[in-house]
Amino acid sequence: MAGRLDGKVVLITGGASGIGAAHARTFAAEGAKVLIGDIQDKMGQEVADGIGITNSGGQAAYTNLDVTSEKSWDDAVKKAVNMYGKLTTLINNAGLAIMGGVTTETQASWDKTIAVNQMGVWYGMKAAIPEMLKAGGGAIVNISSVYGIIGSPDMLSYHASKGAVRLMSKAAALEYATRGIRINSVHPGIIETPILTKTFSGGGPAVDSFVKAIQTRTPLARFGKPEEIAYGSLYLCSDEASFVTGAELVIDGGWTAQ
Ligand SMILES: NC(=O)c1ccc[n+]([C@@H]2O[C@H](COP(=O)([O-])OP(=O)(O)OC[C@H]3O[C@@H](n4cnc5c(N)ncnc54)[C@H](O)[C@@H]3O)[C@@H](O)[C@H]2O)c1
Numbered sequence: 001m002a003g004r005l006d007g008k009v010v011l012i013t014g015g016a017s018g019i020g021a022a023h024a025r026t027f028a029a030e031g032a033k034v035l036i037g038d039i040q041d042k043m044g045q046e047v048a049d050g051i052g053i054t055n056s057g058g059q060a061a062y063t064n065l066d067v068t069s070e071k072s073w074d075d076a077v078k079k080a081v082n083m084y085g086k087l088t089t090l091i092n093n094a095g096l097a098i099m100g101g102v103t104t105e106t107q108a109s110w111d112k113t114i115a116v117n118q119m120g121v122w123y124g125m126k127a128a129i130p131e132m133l134k135a136g137g138g139a140i141v142n143i144s145s146v147y148g149i150i151g152s153p154d155m156l157s158y159h160a161s162k163g164a165v166r167l168m169s170k171a172a173a174l175e176y177a178t179r180g181i182r183i184n185s186v187h188p189g190i191i192e193t194p195i196l197t198k199t200f201s202g203g204g205p206a207v208d209s210f211v212k213a214i215q216t217r218t219p220l221a222r223f224g225k226p227e228e229i230a231y232g233s234l235y236l237c238s239d240e241a242s243f244v245t246g247a248e249l250v251i252d253g254g255w256t257a258q
Contacts (some may be wrong), residue, residue, distance in 0.1 A: 003031025003056035018193025022226030028058035037065025038062030067120030117161035137180025173246035189252025219254030
């Protein structure tokens, strides 16, 4: 059965959990050969094992990849090429969020957020693009956030990093437009994944009040599901999106339309 990603080889960061794991499952189901990269090895391996080989000929494997290390990136890109013969597609999805405002953000939380969310995306494009050029072209999706477009009062470094991802994607899209590599950003609203409890004090009342506030603010009146983000990236990475580059795809239940 032909899939929408037949012939594509995809590296997905942060694929052990949440939105990244949904990308791995969705992309493999559409015929892609997938390499999941993460620092949560056991969970990442379980996601890959759960996918195995799909009806459309897609498959998945796992490798340790710390997106803050250029050496780690080089190793992962080499592994994808050794396993599958080429690299055509990159999903820069690994990310984290730490609460903090102008005077409450710490140097450590700032540095960590920028290293993973912002520098990790740059390192990823830097490591993957030479192989995409060898493969005759490719597509990159950088996962930003609605928080890369609008502000909120208490996630300073997250906004800084996700806003940077939005514009880095456009700049890189322009740089590679004539060389067959399309680069777009995806901007999820609030999606039900483990990042929510990790960010909001490990559960409890802070999460509950956040949930209520977001549901009130979202026209579709619910959180999104990880698959609803993966389907957006699926389109952007397929040949159906051959005229789409430097674009930002917002998937937020209408939140930022208001
Ligand atoms: N869930 C949401 O509401 C939401 C909204 C907007 C944007 N996003 C973005 O979506 C992406 C995925 O988030 P999620 O909600 O699935 O969260 P998640 O916590 O479920 O998954 C994030 C993954 O990134 C991995 N990761 C963290 N640091 C890493 C590193 N240094 N190297 C490699 N992997 C690393 C984690 O191990 C984890 O598996 C993130 O970039 C996040 O900012 C999420």
